[in-house]
Amino acid sequence: MKAGQWDGLRPASAVTLGHEGVGFIEKIHPSAEGKGFKVGDAVGFNYFINCCFECDGCLVHNMRCETGQSQLQGFAVDGFFQEYAVADYHNCVVLPKELDIKRAAPLFCAGITAFHAVDSCELQPGQWLAVLGCGGLGQYATQYAKAMGYKVVGIDINDDVLESVKALGADATFNSRTSSNYLEEVKKATGKGAHAVAVFSAADAAYAGAPEVLRVGGLLMVIGIAGKPLQVSTFDLCTGRYRIKADSTSIPQRMPKAVEFTAKHNIQPDVEFRKLEDLPAMFEDMHHGKAKCRQVVLF
Numbered sequence: 001m002k003a004g005q006w007d008g009l010r011p012a013s014a015v016t017l018g019h020e021g022v023g024f025i026e027k028i029h030p031s032a033e034g035k036g037f038k039v040g041d042a043v044g045f046n047y048f049i050n051c052c053f054e055c056d057g058c059l060v061h062n063m064r065c066e067t068g069q070s071q072l073q074g075f076a077v078d079g080f081f082q083e084y085a086v087a088d089y090h091n092c093v094v095l096p097k098e099l100d101i102k103r104a105a106p107l108f109c110a111g112i113t114a115f116h117a118v119d120s121c122e123l124q125p126g127q128w129l130a131v132l133g134c135g136g137l138g139q140y141a142t143q144y145a146k147a148m149g150y151k152v153v154g155i156d157i158n159d160d161v162l163e164s165v166k167a168l169g170a171d172a173t174f175n176s177r178t179s180s181n182y183l184e185e186v187k188k189a190t191g192k193g194a195h196a197v198a199v200f201s202a203a204d205a206a207y208a209g210a211p212e213v214l215r216v217g218g219l220l221m222v223i224g225i226a227g228k229p230l231q232v233s234t235f236d237l238c239t240g241r242y243r244i245k246a247d248s249t250s251i252p253q254r255m256p257k258a259v260e261f262t263a264k265h266n267i268q269p270d271v272e273f274r275k276l277e278d279l280p281a282m283f284e285d286m287h288h289g290k291a292k293c294r295q296v297v298l299f
Contacts, residue, residue, distance in 0.1 A: 011075070011076050011077070015074070015075075015076070015077055015078050015079065016074070016078040016079050016080075016081050016082050017074050017079050017081050017279065018073075018074045018079035018080035018081035018082070018297075019047040019072060019073055019074030019075065019079050019080065019109055020047075020080070020105045020106050020107075020108050020109045020110065020294075021044070021045060021047070021079070021080030021085060021087075021105055021108065022042065022043065022044045022045075022095065022101050022104045022105045022107075022108065023042075023043065023080075023085070024040060024041065024042055024043075025037055025038065025039050025040060025041045025043055026039065026084065027039065029089075031089070032089035035089050036094070037089065037092060037094065041094050042094065042095040042101050043087070043092045043093060043094055043095060044092070044093055044095055044104055044105070044107060044108040044259070045087040045088075045091040045092045045093070045108060046062075046091035046108060046109075046112075046249060046252055046255065047072055047073040047074055047079065047080075047091070047108075047109070048062035048063070048070060048071075048072065048073075048088070048091060048252075049070075049071055049072075049073055049077065049088055050065075050067075050069040050070055050071050051063075051065035051067065051069065051070035052065055052066070052067055053065075053088075053090045053251075053252065055067070058251065059251065059253075060251070061248065061250065061251060062251055062252075073085075080105075081276060081279070081297055082299070083299045090252050091252050091255075093252075093255055093256055093259050095259070096259065096260070096263035098263040098264075098266060099259075099262065099263050099268070100268060102273075102296070102298065103268050103269060103271050103296065104268075105294075105296055106136060106140075106269045106271065106294040106296070107140075107258075107259070107262060107269070108255075109249055110136045110137045110140055110269070110294060111140045111258065111262060111267075111269065112249050112250070112254075112255060112258045112259075113137060113223060113247065113248055113249050113250075114137045114138075114140035114141040114144060114200070114223075115140070115144050115257075115258040115261060115262070116247040116248065116249075116250055116254065116258065117137075117141060117198045117200075117221050117223050117247050118141050118144040118145050118148065118150075118198065119144070119148075119257075119258075120221065120245060120247050121195075121196040121198065121219055121221055121245075122196070122219060123145075123148070123150050123195055123196055125148070125149030125150065126149065126150070126151065127150055127151065127195040127196075128150070128151045128152070128153060128190040128191075128193075128194040128195050128196075129141075129145045129150045129151070129152050129153075129194060129195070129196050129197070129198060130152075130153045130154075130155060130186065130190075130194035130196070130197035130198070130213045130214075131145070131152055131153070131154045131155065131165065131170070131197075131198055131200065132155045132156075132197055132198065132199045132200065132201055132206050132209075132210055132213065133155075133156060133199060133200035133201030133202075133203075133206060133224060134154045134155070134156040134158070134161040134162055134164065134165045134170075134173075134200075135156075135158075135161055135200065135291065135292075135293075136269065136291075136293060136294040137200040137223065138154065138156070138161070138165060138200045139161070139164055139165055139168055139269060139270060139293065140267070140269060141198055141200065142154065142165045142168045142169060142170050143168050143169065143265075143267045144261070144265075144267065146168070146169040147261070147265040147267065151171045151190075152165070152169065152170045152171055152172075153170065153171060153172045153173070153174070153186055153189055153190060153194060153213075154166070154170040154172070154173040154174070155173070155174050155175075155176050155182070155186070155213070156173075156175065156176070156201075157175060157176055157177035157178075157289075158175075158289060158292075159175055159178075160292045161292055162174075162175060164270060164292060164293065168270075171189070172185075172186075172189040172190075174186060176209065183209075183212050183213065186213055190215070191215070192215040192216070193213060193214050193215030193216075193218060194213050194214055194215065194218060195214075195215065195218055195219070196214070196218055196219040196220075196221060197210050197213045197214055197218065197219070197220055197221065198221040198223055199220070199221065199222060199223055199224050200223050200224050201224045202224040202225055202226050202227070203224070203226065204226050204227060204228050206224065206226075207222075207224075207226055207230055207231075208231070211236070211241070211242050214241075214242050216240065216241060216242075217240055217241075217242070217243070218242050218243070219242065219243050219244075219245060220242050220243065220244045220245070221245055221246065221247065222244065222245070222246035222247075223246070223247060223248070232244065269293065269294050270292075270293040270294070271293055271294045271295065271296045272291075272292075272293055272294070272295045272296070273295075273296050273297075273298060274295050274296065274297055275297065276297050276299075278295075278297075279297075282295045
C-alpha cells in the first residue's frame with residue numbers, strides 16, 4: 001500500500017468485511033498466554049495485523065509499521081462479519097462490565113477515533129466544539145465532549161442525524177445545506193465561533209467550510225479522510241487564523257484510556273441491529289448517507 005492512498009486498501013480477491021468487532025475469547029494461542037486474557041473474557045479489538053507493534057512507525061500508527069507488512073482486517077484481509085475470528089493480542093482489551101457487549105463493537109474504530117479527536121482538541125470546560133458530520137463518529141464525539149464539559153454545536157446536511165446529536169446533548173445544531181446563513185448562526189450561538197471543529201465527514205466541501213466555523217486561533221481537527229488533498233492557506237496558518245491537527249483510531253497503547261473513559265461515563269452508541277444478509281442494504285444506506293447510526297450484526 002502506498003501511504004495515504006485508499007486504493008491500496010482494496011483486496012486483490014474477495015474478503016470478509018467488518019473492521020469493528022467484539023466477542024468472547026474461545027481459545028488463546030501460546031504467544032498470548034500470560035498477557036492478561038483468559039478464555040471467556042469479553043474483549044474488543046483493533047483491526048491491525050502483520051505489524052510489529054514496536055517500531056517507531058508503529059508507535060505513531062500501525063499502518064506505518066517499518067516492516068511494510070501491516071494490513072487491515074475487513075479491508076485487505078478477512079474481517080469480523082463471521083462467527084469466529086482471530087485477533088492479535090496486542091490489539092485486544094478486556095471490556096469493562098459497564099459496557100453492553102452487543103453495542104460495543106463500534107467503539108473499536110468509530111468510538112476510539114472520536115475519543116482521540118475530542119481528547120486531542122486542547123479544549124477547556126465550557127469551550128465550544130463544532131462536530132462537523134454528525135453520523136456515528138459525530139454522535140460518539142458529542143457524548144465524549146459533553147462528558148468532558150465542553151459545549152457542542154452539531155453541523156450536518158441530514159436533519160435525522162442532527163436530531164440524534166441533539167438528543168445526545170448537543171447545545172445547538174445546524175443544517176449546512178438547508179440553512180443559507182448557518183455560519184452566522186454558528187457564530188451567534190458560540191460567541192465568536194467554535195474553539196475547535198472536528199471534521200468527521202469525508203466530504204471535500206466539509207473541509208472547505210470548516211475554517212469558517214472557527215474563531216481566531218481555533219483548531220481544525222482532521223478525522224474524515226477526504227477524496228482530495230486538504231487545501232489550506234499558509235498565510236492563515238502563519239498568522240494564526242486557525243491551527244490544524246489530526247487523529248485516528250491510532251495505536252493499541254492509547255486504547256485503554258478511551259475504553260475506560262467510555263465505561264466510566266456510560267457512553268453507548270445508538271445502534272441498529274441487523275442480520276448478515278442485510279449487508280448489501282447496510283452498504284447502500286451508508287453509501288447514500290441514509291444510515292442514521294451505527295449498524296451492528298450479531299452472531
